[in-house]
Amino acid sequence: MSWTVGELARLAGITVRTLHHYDRIGLVRPSARTSAGYRSYDGRDLDRLQQVLVYRELGFPLEEVGTLLDDPDADPAAHLRRQHRLLRDRLERTQAMVAAVEKEMEARTMGISLTPEERFELFGNGFSDEYQAEAEERWGDTDAWAQSQRRTSAYTKEDWVRVKTEAHDVQHRFAEVMRSGATADSAAAMDVAEEHRQHISRWFYDCPPEMHAGLGRMYVEDERFAATYEQVAPGLAQYVSTAVQANAGRQG
């Protein structure tokens, strides 16, 4: 069985131009051409196109989709599992957004008005989107993640305020120690690292020193996490990372 561009486009709900584009960039190539030069897609091409569309829908840039699909270590089942996980992430995030809108609607009907900052926290960004998506990607099927999800789902807004204040506090304590000239493996720095570890354990999930050391490495390896610390003070990401790992060594 084979399809022309137009047929496939209708089937997949995309345009002919999109198929031309995917052909040109080598993302989905028709497995054959007719003598007249018409593109001819077969079943395996459909298969691939479907995968592409799911990843596209999930917001992946096409180039990355290509490398994902061309990875010889990833069989079809692996893609399905990954897509399933990503879709569930999205489901959760959307549910959170729906809940936030409902909350705001209710607040309005009751004459309570949320401050702009509160609304940004709920809706805006980072905490519920990027952080969560990234963290889940990393900790996807660990106990830690599950535990964190269970605990945080019960937190009230007041809890969150406290969590954030505390986190902010620890960050700035790190910055202070660094500015004081103490090295990252000094007792002072390690003490703050230990506070950091306990902050995580208290609010999110059980974080033993070993695991904490893993987080420390991530703080420099992953630029997004690094950026969070670099925003507070330049060089802080590396400093925190070293301090955290030194502290883990001290405990172990």
Place this chain on the structure above:
Amino acid sequence: MSWTVGELARLAGITVRTLHHYDRIGLVRPSARTSAGYRSYDGRDLDRLQQVLVYRELGFPLEEVGTLLDDPDADPAAHLRRQHRLLRDRLERTQAMVAAVEKEMEARTMGISLTPEERFELFGNGFSDEYQAEAEERWGDTDAWAQSQRRTSAYTKEDWVRVKTEAHDVQHRFAEVMRSGATADSAAAMDVAEEHRQHISRWFYDCPPEMHAGLGRMYVEDERFAATYEQVAPGLAQYVSTAVQANAGRQG
């Protein structure tokens, strides 16, 4: 209270460039400039930016966002209602995609191939009726194609022997329990259902009770899946479906 571009960007989780862009196209304009020409955003600007970001997240082109927000007939509550509706739409759509991926995962484990139009269903939904006739004409006899499209997997032949033996085993245990007269929601039937769930989890993909319940529904709703069970014993598809859903209920 007022914010500079950089501050607002960090607050909202966007870049400075994005704010410049929104200023230039007149979407979010700072309500003031400092004497040096710096942009200065106040609370109402922040408010507006938040609305913009929600609509953007929902996929609206910026120009349309502008006309929506500048509509004098649309009060804040109207925007909330609209956003709520759109978010619920997205929720439904995402749920449909999750279901589609789960269906495909299950199809693979059972060696069934979905038809192309079935797999693209969620992408072209609006017009699917229009092309249904064409698709059915094309795929009236889909068996040959289905069989030719048998999945390939990373398992060794020995693995497959074990997988199939196990699956076969579970099916026949279902049939036995049914023949014994136990109802589909009896403990005995649910126990087999649980084995079934664990079989899938062990060999194919992580299948939590909820997802298992979804599969259960599909076993009767989709005739191809139903046929697999009906072949073992008449009425088994419905029986398995009920048992699986009862078991999921028990777990939840």
Place this chain on the structure above:
DNA sequence: GGAACAGCCTGACGTCGGGTCAGGGTCAAG
């Protein structure tokens, strides 16, 4: 008070994922 440095400004060009003609070949039906 001046140097350093983060942060702000305005162009202006680049990129990604296609949309939209233009100019021309292909093919089944009538």
Place this chain on the structure above:
DNA sequence: CTTGACCCTGACCCGACGTCAGGCTGTTCC
């Protein structure tokens, strides 16, 4: 053998920013 639907390859266009470049501002630290 014409008509109309469909296909081809350029080539340019667009939205929503990213990414310099070149230059001003303002705080901080000596």
